[in-house]
Structures are given as structure tokens and as C-alpha cells.
Amino acid sequence: MEAGQRAQLLKRVAILGAGISGLACAHRLAELQKQHQNPAQILLFEASDRSGGNIQTESRDGFLLERGPDSFISDKPWALDLCRRLNLEPEILETETQNRKVFVLKKGRLFPVPEGFYMIAPTNIRSFLMTPLFSLSAKCRMMAEPWIAKGSVGLDESVGHFIRRRFGQEALECVGQPMIAGVYSGDPEKLSLRSTMPRFMDMEHSHGSVIRALRAQSKKQDALRSASGPRYSLFLSFKNGMVSLVSALEKKLPPDTLKGSARVESVEYDAELSKWKICFAGGRAELVDALCSTLSASATGRLFKESDAAFSKELSRMNYESVATLNLAYPEKALPRMLKGFGFVVPALERRSVMACSFSSQKFKGRAPQGHQLLRVFAGGAFGKEFFKKSDADLKSSVIEDLKNILGIQGEPLFCSVSRYPDGMPQYEVGHSQWVEGIEAALTGKKGLFLTGSSYRGSGIADCIHEAEIQAQKLDYFLAVDMGRRMEYR
Ligand SMILES: Cc1cc2nc3c(=O)[nH]c(=O)nc-3n(C[C@H](O)[C@H](O)[C@H](O)COP(=O)(O)OP(=O)(O)OC[C@H]3O[C@@H](n4cnc5c(N)ncnc54)[C@H](O)[C@@H]3O)c2cc1C
The missing domain is CATH 1.10.3110.10 (protoporphyrinogen ix oxidase, domain 3)
Structure with missing residues (x-):
């Protein structure tokens, strides 16, 4: 085939958002497209200047902090399968089984969840x-x-x-x-x-x-x-933190796939050209044959506000909760009554700023230097809205005070870093599955449009990967059908 003909046949696919869903979708699509003679060009548009979305690992003074997710589960196979394909298995870190105990706060005291x-x-x-x-x-x-x-x-x-x-x-x-x-x-x-x-x-x-x-x-x-024989522990991470998965995916993408600092403002279908038009700030636009949004349903809904108000309204019905995570570093001597375990959860009845606390350096090896402990607190959510609204300084002091009372901590943390996830937790409320079916039914009338991400069929990392890979498969099929390659799927 001539180069000119090939260029004409070249299909373009846009994936919006380079969190784990967008990265996994782009990666799987690239894997599938490799098998074709004329692979499509994949464009992964990300608003911020880094990929990973919720996944944010930070090294600080010898501590390894997870601002977002700290692990993925192994009893759903999809994240682990992806790690194997990325040759990441040697980097996988299991939990410290000897500390596998979780506590619950009751009337100010911690009790272990029974075996x-x-x-x-x-x-x-x-x-x-x-x-x-x-x-x-x-x-x-x-x-x-x-x-x-x-x-x-x-x-x-x-x-x-x-x-x-x-x-x-x-x-x-x-x-x-x-x-x-x-x-x-x-x-x-x-x-x-x-x-x-x-x-x-x-x-x-x-x-x-x-x-x-x-x-x-x-x-x-x-x-x-x-x-x-022995299997992996239920929760898994990586020696260098969750960012390892993000970096490994980035490295495997075809060159020029990832387009950072590219906030999509709106999308619309051009029926004459049979293409999707993606608009960015400043009036720049891209035309593509297929489009997969991995943004939250509400963020995707905003992109359709002008071009498809009914679809936009339906997507915006999804509710979210906001959470903050606080990573707190302590010298071991500040925690004379420290318990052995993965952490504790706090019933809403206790009315604390701390919703849950992971003992990060007891859950995973290598999270704190010798003689130190790293704690990670969740605050906010459905029962802690007033805490999420606090300024960083006020939230820090409420959490530090709570931890002093609950864990008997003496003195202040070496540092406390706050990360916020406004509307970061999708809420699958009663009727959610019918809502998803409704959205999927609406998609059948929108040729070349695909949706995935944590808003629809699973909000954990393993589910996000699974759903993203399913959508990649559908995209690949769509492109094949569009290019008359349907036979390859027989
Ligand atoms: C604090 C916290 C802790 C969690 N802990 C765990 C855990 O331990 N284990 C687990 O399995 N799950 C956990 N989860 C859930 C898990 O992190 C998410 O479900 C998953 O990361 C969602 O990935 P995503 O790619 O779908 O979305 P996101 O990670 O939100 O990625 C979306 C991406 O889209 C980009 N974007 C947004 N708007 C635009 C736009 N207009 N144009 C272009 N790009 C845009 C964003 O910048 C972002 O990079 C946690 C979630 C939170 C918030």
C-alpha cells in the first residue's frame, strides 16, 4: 500500500484522562492495534502535567507517601495480569502478613476486629x-x-x-x-x-x-x-509505590501518545465528517474517529453540556463524596503505645475527624526509615463533610489531636502532608446498575463514543483496569469494522 493511501486510512482515537483507566485503555488498545497492518494513532489527553490521576506517590525524607490509593487487590485478577504483561511482577510488594490486624474505635478505645x-x-x-x-x-x-x-x-x-x-x-x-x-x-x-x-x-x-x-x-x-501452594496477599503494592504501575504503563505506550497539560473543554459529534471534535482551551480542536472518556461521569457530562444536553444531564446524576488524605511521619518514640496492625476504622457515631487510619509502615515494608512510623489518615466522606471543608491547617490540627487521643501519641509529627480529592469517591447508590444500563443504551446511538473509569462498573484499581481493557477491545473492534476489517474478528 502507498504511503499516501496509508495516511488516508490512518484512524485516530482519543482517550480522555491519563489516570489508571486512561493509561490501561491506551495500553491495551496499543497492544491490540499492534496486530493490525495499519494501527490507529492513539492520543491520550490529560489535563494536568503528570499522569496517574488519583495515584500519587511521593518520596520525602526517607518516607514513601501514597497520597491516593496505597494498594490494589489480588482477588480480582486484572491488575495482577497487567503487572505480569508489564514485567512488573518483581516489583510487587505484599503486605506484612504478621501485622494483618485491623482495629475499630469504640468509645474512644481501639479493639481488634475478631479473627x-x-x-x-x-x-x-x-x-x-x-x-x-x-x-x-x-x-x-x-x-x-x-x-x-x-x-x-x-x-x-x-x-x-x-x-x-x-x-x-x-x-x-x-x-x-x-x-x-x-x-x-x-x-x-x-x-x-x-x-x-x-x-x-x-x-x-x-x-x-x-x-x-x-x-x-x-x-x-x-x-x-x-x-x-502460596498465593499473593489480598492487598498488593510495589516496592517504589503505586506510581510504578503508572510509569510502567507510560513507558509502554507508543511514542507521542500521551499529551499532557491538555484539558478538554468540550466534545461534539460532526455528523458530516463522521468524526468527534475535541475542543481545548484557546479554541484548539482535534478531529478523531473514536473517543473514549475515562473522566468521572460528572466531568464527562460537562463536556457534552452544549452539544448533547440530555446526555450531559443524565451523566451528571452521579453523586460523589470528597475525601482528604493526611500522611503523618513520627519518630517511633512518639508512639509508645503503638499497636501492631494495618490500621483502624472509626464509626461515624464516634464523631472524629479521622474516618480511617492506615499504619502504612506496618502494612508495607520500606514506607518509613528505621525507627520511624508513617500513618495515613482518611478524612471527609459522607459523615465528615465538615472536616473536609476545614482549611489544611485546621484539618491537620483536628487529625493530630484525634491521633494523640486514640493512639496515645506524644509530641508532634515530623511532617504532615494533606492531599485533597474533591468529588473523588463515586457513590454507587441504590439504582446505580439501572443508571449504568441507561447510559450504555444511550451510547448505542453515539457512534464511536465509549466511556470507562471509576463511575460505572467498579471503582477500585483492579476494576478500573478491567473496564478500561474491555473498552479498548470494543474500540479495536469498532476501528476494524469501520475499516472493513471485520473478517479479522471472525
Ligand atoms: C484517596 C483515595 C484513595 C483510594 N485508595 C484506593 C486503594 O487503595 N485501592 C484501590 O483499588 N482504589 C483506591 N481508590 C480508588 C482509585 O484510586 C480510583 O478508582 C482510580 O484511581 C480511578 O482512576 P481513573 O483513571 O478512573 O480516574 P482518575 O484517577 O481520577 O483519573 C482521571 C484523569 O483525568 C484527568 N482529567 C480530568 N478532567 C480532564 C479534562 N477535562 N481533560 C483531560 N483530562 C482530564 C485528571 O487529571 C486525571 O488524571 C482510592 C481513591 C481515592 C480518591
Whole structure:
């Protein structure tokens, strides 16, 4: 084929946002396009001057701080699979298993979550009966869970309703709510069980009880473990922090893919040219054959405000919570009563500025220099809006004061760095799955437009990677069909 003909055939794809979703989507699309004779040009537009989005690792005075996510999970395979393809496996860091304990604050004191306790459900009866976390009546109520009737199939209920129905109010207030806040920063009375904790819904329907399902699962896992040898811990990071994943993806992208400091202001479809027009500040525009936005649903909605008001309005229905993280460095001698563990969660009832705290240097090796500890606090979320609104200085002093009371810390931190994620936590509220289906139905009428990112089908890193790779596959198929290469997919 002549060079001129090839240039004419060259398709262009724009991916908006270079967080983990955008990077994974661009990377997978490049992998797939490599197999074709005339690969499309991939343009990854990122508003800021760095990629990674929420993922931000910082080295400071010998400490390794994670401002955003500090880990990804290994029980969903997609992040780990990507690490293998990126040759990142030697960099993977497991959690310090000997410290695998989480605490819950109750009336100002920390108590360990009983052994075998899975989010909301006890599986180790002896350890559950011994815990001072629950009253006797709450323990009896929770133990009665296997005899509670199943809920209606197909009904999307709130996480709060589900926990209360199966385990009782105290289980929700003392452990369910803070555990859920630790992951989603949300209100369990609003979050959808189907979209945030589908495993629990499946457990109820398959075994009639969460406790029964967990027991059956744990027997199966024991058998699997002894058959397949040791596996990775549930939470994984990298020796040099989460940024390793971002850097490895960046390096694997074709040259000139990533376009930093390129804030997209609006998008519109040009029906005459059958192309998407992407507009940037200052009037610059790019025409592309296909477009995938990985921005939050609300940010994507804003891009369509002028060109497709109804679609824009529908995307903007999604709610978000804002969170702040604070990394605090201490000399070990300031923490004479420091507990061994991964950290603690704080029920909303306790009314503290700290929503959750990771003992970062006990969770992962190499996060603090010898003789020091690094703590990472979450503040804000559905029950801490007033704390998120505080100035950095006021938020720092509330958190430092809380940590002094809870952990018996003596003295001030060596440093405390605050990072803010306004509207950073998508809230999958009751009805979320129908909303996603509605958005997907609307997309069928918008040729060459694709959406992915944490707003739709999973907000953790592993899910974001999975969804981004699915959209890359769809983009690849779309380009093939558009170029008459449909046969390659037969
Ligand atoms: C504080 C915090 C802690 C978390 N901890 C964990 C954890 O430990 N484990 C886990 O699995 N998940 C965690 N999560 C969730 C996880 O970080 C996110 O789901 C994931 O990083 C989302 O990636 P993304 O690429 O979809 O979006 P983002 O990371 O938000 O990336 C979106 C990108 O789009 C860019 N952008 C925005 N607007 C425009 C525009 N108009 N034009 C061009 N570019 C634009 C942004 O600059 C950004 O780079 C955490 C989230 C937060 C906020």
C-alpha cells in the first residue's frame, strides 16, 4: 500500500484522562492495534502535567507517601495480569502478613476486629464471642444470621438495609458502616448492595446466609491453597509505590501518545465528517474517529453540556463524596503505645475527624526509615463533610489531636502532608446498575463514543483496569469494522 493511501486510512482515537483507566485503555488498545497492518494513532489527553490521576506517590525524607490509593487487590485478577504483561511482577510488594490486624474505635478505645471476621460477618465463633466490640444481644442477633430469611431476588437494596436485615443494627453501626466508609467513604443507607458489594448479595442467594457461604468458601480456599501452594496477599503494592504501575504503563505506550497539560473543554459529534471534535482551551480542536472518556461521569457530562444536553444531564446524576488524605511521619518514640496492625476504622457515631487510619509502615515494608512510623489518615466522606471543608491547617490540627487521643501519641509529627480529592469517591447508590444500563443504551446511538473509569462498573484499581481493557477491545473492534476489517474478528 502507498504511503499516501496509508495516511488516508490512518484512524485516530482519543482517550480522555491519563489516570489508571486512561493509561490501561491506551495500553491495551496499543497492544491490540499492534496486530493490525495499519494501527490507529492513539492520543491520550490529560489535563494536568503528570499522569496517574488519583495515584500519587511521593518520596520525602526517607518516607514513601501514597497520597491516593496505597494498594490494589489480588482477588480480582486484572491488575495482577497487567503487572505480569508489564514485567512488573518483581516489583510487587505484599503486605506484612504478621501485622494483618485491623482495629475499630469504640468509645474512644481501639479493639481488634475478631479473627475470621469478613467485613460484616463472623466466621470464627470463638474469637467472635470473646470480642468486646459487640454487646451480648448484638452477638446473639449476628449469630442468628443463618436463620434469617432471604431477601427478594432482583431487588436492589441499600447496604445499610441489608446489614441491618441480616445482622442487626449494632453490626451496622459498629463495624459495617466504618468498614464501608473505609472503602467508599459513603453512607451505607444510600449505597447499592448490588453495585458495591455484589458478593454478599450472591452469598445470600446461593447459600441462604452470608455466614454459611463464607464458611463454605473458606473450606474451598483452604483446599485450593494446599493444592496450588502460596498465593499473593489480598492487598498488593510495589516496592517504589503505586506510581510504578503508572510509569510502567507510560513507558509502554507508543511514542507521542500521551499529551499532557491538555484539558478538554468540550466534545461534539460532526455528523458530516463522521468524526468527534475535541475542543481545548484557546479554541484548539482535534478531529478523531473514536473517543473514549475515562473522566468521572460528572466531568464527562460537562463536556457534552452544549452539544448533547440530555446526555450531559443524565451523566451528571452521579453523586460523589470528597475525601482528604493526611500522611503523618513520627519518630517511633512518639508512639509508645503503638499497636501492631494495618490500621483502624472509626464509626461515624464516634464523631472524629479521622474516618480511617492506615499504619502504612506496618502494612508495607520500606514506607518509613528505621525507627520511624508513617500513618495515613482518611478524612471527609459522607459523615465528615465538615472536616473536609476545614482549611489544611485546621484539618491537620483536628487529625493530630484525634491521633494523640486514640493512639496515645506524644509530641508532634515530623511532617504532615494533606492531599485533597474533591468529588473523588463515586457513590454507587441504590439504582446505580439501572443508571449504568441507561447510559450504555444511550451510547448505542453515539457512534464511536465509549466511556470507562471509576463511575460505572467498579471503582477500585483492579476494576478500573478491567473496564478500561474491555473498552479498548470494543474500540479495536469498532476501528476494524469501520475499516472493513471485520473478517479479522471472525
Ligand atoms: C484517596 C483515595 C484513595 C483510594 N485508595 C484506593 C486503594 O487503595 N485501592 C484501590 O483499588 N482504589 C483506591 N481508590 C480508588 C482509585 O484510586 C480510583 O478508582 C482510580 O484511581 C480511578 O482512576 P481513573 O483513571 O478512573 O480516574 P482518575 O484517577 O481520577 O483519573 C482521571 C484523569 O483525568 C484527568 N482529567 C480530568 N478532567 C480532564 C479534562 N477535562 N481533560 C483531560 N483530562 C482530564 C485528571 O487529571 C486525571 O488524571 C482510592 C481513591 C481515592 C480518591
